[in-house]
Amino acid sequence: MIPTDTPVFTAEDQRALLSMVARFAREVVAPQVPAWEAAGEFPRSIYRQAADLGLLGLGYPEALGGTPAPWSVRNAVMQTLSRVGGSGGFMASLFSHNIGLPPLMAHGTAELQARVVPTVLRGEAIAALGITEPGGGSDVASLRTTAKLDGDHYVVNGEKVFITSGMRCDWLTLAVRTGEQSKGATGISLLLVPCDTPGISRTRLDKMGWLCSDTAHLRFDNVRVPVALRLGEEGAGFRMIMANFNGERLAMSAIALGFAQACYDEALDWVRQRQTFGVPLIERQVIRHKLMDMQMRIQSTQAWVDALGARADAGEAGVPPPGRPKAEQPPWGAETLAQQGSVGANSDWVANVCLLKNHATQTMQFCADAAVQMLGGMGFMRGTVSERVYREVKVMMIGGGAEEIMKELAARQWNL
DSSP states (O other): OOOOSOOOOOHHHHHHHHHHHHHHIIIIIGGGHHHHHHHTSOOTHHHHHHHHTTSTTBTSOGGGTOBOOOHHHHHHHHHHHHHHHOOHHHHHHHTTHHHHSHHHHHHSOHHHHHHHHHHHHTTSSOEEEEOOBTTBSSOGGGOOOEEEEETTEEEEEEEEEEEETTTTOSEEEEEEEOSSOSSSSTTEEEEEEETTSTTEEEEEOOOSSOTTSOEEEEEEEEEEEEGGGEESSTTBHHHHHHHHHHHHHHHHHHHHHHHHHHHHHHHHHHHHHOEETTEEGGGSHHHHHHHHHHHHHHHHHHHHHHHHHHHIIIIITSSOOTTSOOOOOOOOOOSSGGGGSOTTSOHHHHHHHHHHHHHHHHHHHHHHHHHHHHHGGGGGSTTOHHHHHHHHHHHHHHTTSOHHHHHHHHHHHTTO
């Protein structure tokens, strides 16, 4: 997101906000997650409810209906919603606009922003991002969906897969190949596509987790998109996508931390109540040590999330803090994984975000596994938060950049 007004959040403001977020998650989200998972989606009315609370607009300009907010606040909101709501599918779909809209905010015209963004922030429309294809995910430079110029329209042909909110999104920020090259970063562009355009078909995908998030395989058959809906210059899409990944990875880290805490909370409550051989499980040393192993990982992840959020707010993410001019962007280099750092971002910050995503999702994995083990047979039953998080951890370790890619990208940022 691109802040345009000075966000002022006092400690009291943040406490009040997080209290409201926790209440929404506890009263509206958590009780309904099992039903939503059975249905494969949650009601669109929930978008309106979240919008009315200001959750969808955090980090967006007031002029477009948002509330400018620093990363420290946005991360805390994501963490709280995850910890109390306990559903990755809910988080993924409700906030799919936070990966779909930033390229529009950074590179779209004021007219296009005014046309699209307010409707999304009011919960009236759903925005999504279309990058991954059947033949490649993290290897964006290999995408094959084409957009051929025909007068004042592009004609799009190809397919995308694993698209969050893909079944019911109204706007899709779509990566296409507009250049003559069939491979490589050169020639990739971004189009903002209205999803009711003729020629788009959608197929729902079944998943191991994120059951209440609609995920789709999208096909484009001679889909005509006005040139006016291109974001930025033709051929400049690759670096837009790479910059977008950094914010996604930082947010995912905060969300993973929230889920780790949710597992800890459920396990602690269980072992205090559950008795074995006449005493509560919490009296067992091995159980207390498991809880401390969880806390070690949670506390280290919290410190890292807070530190990188503060660095992002100081301008190291390549997006200047309010009132500070944008740093000169360095030239775009050779087509290597090193390109996946955000243009204008501090390379050390980018490397840390990559490794934080790995650390946070591994913390989530450890805590989910430990909690299920402590819950025993109940941990294997649908309906517990730990069982749900256990199923969802793998998509968190893959989505937004798999662990292996994150390690390699971090190494390249440090010139190793």
